[in-house]
Amino acid sequence: MATSQTKFIPLRNIRIEDRFWSEYVRLVREVVVPYQWRALNDEVPEAEPSHAVHNFKIAAGQLSGNFEGMVFQDSDVAKWLEAAAYLLETKPDPELESLADGMIDIIALAQQPDGYLNTYFTIKEPGQRWTNLAECHELYCAGHMIEAAVAYDRATGKRKLLDIVCRFADHIDSVFGPEPEKLKGYDGHQEIELALVKLYRATGEERYLKLSEFFLNQRGTRPHFYEQEWEKRGGTVHFKELRMSHDYPYSQAHLPVREQQTAEGHSVRAVYMLTGMADVAALTGDTRLLEACKTLWGNIVSRRMYITGAIGSQSYGESFTSDYDLPGDTVYAETCASIGLIFFAHRMLSIEPKSEYADVMERALYNTVVSGMSQDGKHFFYVNPLEVNPGAVHNNAIYHHIKTQRQGWFGCACCPPNIARLLASLGSYIYTFRDRTVYTQLYIGGHAEWELDGSSITLEQQSDYAWEGKVQFRITAAKPTAFTMALRVPDWTDSVSITLNGMPYAAFIGDNGYIEINRVWSTNDRIELEFGMPIHRMKGHPLVRHTAGRIALQRGPFVYCLEEADNGASLHQLYIPRDSELQAQSSKDLLGGVHVITTEAVRGDTSDAWQDGALYRKDAEWRPTPVTATFIPYYAWANRGEGEMTVWVKELL
Template identity: 65%
Template structure:
């Protein structure tokens, strides 16, 4: 096996940040308890889950029938994973007791051979592994494995880790190239990245090899999903979707090393890419790495929204074509941006290039936290960039779009996905490689790592989102030489850096986008960095027809939007002049010092009242001054239902 990438894990990173600490508090005090109530069907008016009840029935503790989606188990697993990260960050005996109780139920529901899935145990016993294309067995297994590894790392308790290891051992007896084994793979990728985590937790290389098998098998001919479809009598679980015959949907149209365009279901694609990057890092697989780079470039440069959302079509929750990025029809599933962040983190392990952290930041500060309300109790599954409420519920093309967040979903993958990402956010702030500590995200807190065999502690005090500043206090256990590499964000053209009270130095970053400070660091030395933070007028590629001649505003990591509550109805009538001055101010209720932007624009209005005619040849338009207000995109839909748009027409008159 080839040499793996020499990266080192950050021992600990505890977040204390003016912006993100509130989100961590929401996850701990609101979201995880709320989602626990939802999983137990105790949220009035919300979609029932039945997920915990399914496990209790499978464990023989209660009577009843399976209820919910075929992947209902994964909601419990993701909740467990989020809880594990919270416990790792701060031990919580009450939460830990609840988690231990859930694990006891899960272990009772596990078969003696290691199999664990309440849908097939309760609803279709004897039909296990007969519909990999549609029925998410390996997907649910992967999420439970991630929960088991996270809880073991947080507490040292092995009960769930041992259970998922038995499950993985059983899966290894079912799948493979050996005679008598199934030559299949999962319809919804997830098991692959989870098996790499299980390998890290146990050191058992069998799990790494099984992950690689599932990736290698994908796209082989004859097509496995069609073979199993014929074998089971051509039955379908989701007849409205073409999971069996649309091979692009599940990225099984080609072997993974031959895939260069982001096709099919967006979440599946980025979960697969995450595992591919893991395998490339662990094994030095050059073909896997090349495919990761090509897929990354296609996603980010041709198929990603300015908010970091991916997946532009509701049908199949899928990518469509290069530069097809409609704002009003956008799907941009919250889970897909979470998966994009997973992919970005793995690419940073392979290449210390700030472009990966830039995308990670874009998706995190915009689409991911747009997926939850400011109070943490309501959620978006879909994240459009333009909303016109009058057509919602009337035009079926917009059936997936909501003008307000929901309490829960029948397909409730997004809320626990947001919870587990935010609960583990400390894992994304730094990357340690060789004798370098890379700052990927400017989020305040304390981290510990080992460099050259010695412990280093860094405290980051961040005013990043409000003032574009961060301060670092570096404390190695003894004077030692290493590099502190500070990412220069893509939205910033210059930064001022002061090292230990010396003169300010101005940087534009190196070729990989970092400001590298290499020196012998003494305990208690400080680094201060201040980023230029202008309002940027953003334009899209000329081939994005939906935003041609339009602009969007960005300041720091935030993309901005306009809402009806601030700007009146008819947002499509507003224009932003090419030369305008922006006024930055705070707004009551905005978290962490986030700013709003004001500007003087104009509104197109007819010069005379229209009667009942739908079309006229003699109407003229006039321009009236209009005060425009832009708010961070992630805060929209917290003040009632109304129009919203990210993109605004650019005025052509000088």
């Protein structure tokens, strides 16, 4: 293991001011987090009640009543607190802080004398703690509360929630572990692993790191813990429609984690696990664990990921299927799974700065994650299909999980608060540093500062990266300081031009995908970057059935799609000629300001022969009609009423 780790510039030192992202950050602060607080308090009349805060109040003894909602409902409160913490870290907000403090007071009262904290088991099954790890998400909820506590402590300096979760973690440590009298289990939904690493980093308490490692080591071992606990509790089942206790791959418990070669099962669980594995590998130098991370990363990104950075090819089990099985219409592509993939990429970047990780992070962020939230911040996609035909969606049950429009809130509301906490902490994904090198992983405009040789260095990034490929950096250094600026060259560009203080700079792209500029930097030093932004006709691997004979357009970080609103219905009739010219044009009034791509195309199979209504013909000639096809960025689809959409379009070969 390398002795010097890559670290991220802390969130508190970053402020986002970006043409594309500022609006999303504002939405999270002004709309999403306040809206979600109301949703968690069952105050949004048009959404299903959450019951999440209500459950905590019952567990705290403030209200009487029954637990309602999913067994993991507590985690929505935790994710909201975590998002609130990130907002408070970057900008004071006394009103929000007071709401969060109030919530933490309730949580404190809900904690049991021995440190245990979970409203479902406290209210509904008090004698059944830790009897159904496969299904009941106790450690998952614990993990989210730990993440919230670490963030809140860092943001506000208030330790109350951190103390709560330390007591809880100590309790967990007393229940689970290698000692003979302790349980050898691990949670059905990974999350505690990465959370305990955060708690270790926040507190320096090694037991938390060891406990995380223990949970990773236990997973998939034989005899199988889930079978044992299932038998012990008499074969009762919480989620009757699934076989969580027996379907080992569902929770990546089919093999010990270091032996897994392919990404299997529930895709969110998989990437949360991988995030924890990378965290532990980074801290312990466990090379077999790191190799497993790399193997599974490779399997995901080279065989099981959609071009939008989405993962999870099927609704059943919200899970991976098999290599190269990437249907665009029946896909699951959960927003949370792409968020988890970003976490995983982020941790891999902390181990080794390789632009490939940041490329995938960018792909998931600019496409699936942004697609997951409407431009009013109040509507969300849980599932992000790459191809939609509303008539079929409403009438064919293979599409039962597909929504053609973003929804207000969900009974299982994992995605909206997950988007909120990711976007609220987006600043922390932009830069990493290692030794004396600052890596720009994402080109998102704003202000960042850090210390080097006891001196403060400030970086102002002005970015019109997403639409124009242009970025400017301006450095402020308390004193001239030697360090390296490493600038990621994104996978989609075909050229980079750089000027340093106005003078052309001869750039060399390193093996790891970054251009490194090593010098003594002084205040007012300036770098200007311009990435070539060709429109790419992307193709899928020859073994992918669903992309064969089709192309997807990509310009910059954005994958594009055709919508019925621009192109009429029956998008399956459109073909893009192999040599057609593709033109990008800024359209400021459309969808909050996007670049559209237009091209000559043909609409096939419209010959008169079909007028008699026959379903199959032996004499149908190919008489295509010339049309113009108009593409919009994928993330912006489904904002103009219900209609067809497709990312992959037939190519006229």
